[in-house]
Amino acid sequence: MNRSLLSLAAALVSGVVFGIGLALARMTDPQKIKDFLDVAAIPSGGWDPSLAFVMGGGVLVGLAGLRLDRWLRAPLAAPKFISTNHARIDRPLVVGAAIFGLGWGLSGFCPGPAVADLGLVPGDVFLFVLAMLVGSWGAGQVAEWSRIQEAANVTAM
């Protein structure tokens, strides 16, 4: 199998396994997400800590799995590892995460479960996914535009 076919197969299998994990953990149910976020229900015993176990299970595997690049010169079907690690803790990180949390708390949907629910759960999940793509694209455009403005200002000085 050539490399590009292998990389597409891996992407498909990864997406499928990711989706199975979300469904088994019932993270596809926004109500269950909200039951985790509802910390006010702790005293009454109505709190659902399941989401923390999902993250715990994922991180446990990831701690080992995302370190496998140390033993590899390159990914099996790509020229190099593309790390999304950025060093600085800056304002966009905190502001963006805060906005994301607000939206997540409103619906109980974050990107993975929303896409996984497309075609599975009856209702208007596609509206959430469309709005999410538009929001992400729009924020990217604004960032691009302000970079151009900044560069123009620097040149003008």
Add this chain to the structure above:
Amino acid sequence: MENFTPLSATIGGVLIGLATTLLWVVNGRTAGISNIAGGVYPLRAGDTLWRVVFLIGLPIGALVGFNLGPSILPEIPRTLPEIVMTPVALVASGLLVGIGTRVGRGCTSGHGICGLSRLSPRSFVAVGTFMATAMVTVFVVRHVVG
């Protein structure tokens, strides 16, 4: 805690970790869903198709998990999740999630699973922040307004 399902949650989490590992080892990419979805458009040669293929895999996997889950583990419900939100609220929430994950460069999978696995200080800050605002939001919606 009558709805607490620790076993299926942990198994689901482990599968998500394995999916993340596979994408990293074979493709050298991080399985952050907001990044994968947000990078589909604009189209770029060599960088769009894997994203689309991964995203198509998600609902296929969810369908498989939904159908097989209850027979493997009785604690997994047989009922489909219900979406009880108005279209306006869904759109508003989607916009906030899209903007927030782009500005903050990650969501529950990118920062939550991958970032924490890499012990990235940025991701610890991001997870703490979005957990906090999401919890406050649910508190206000469920207990103050609702």
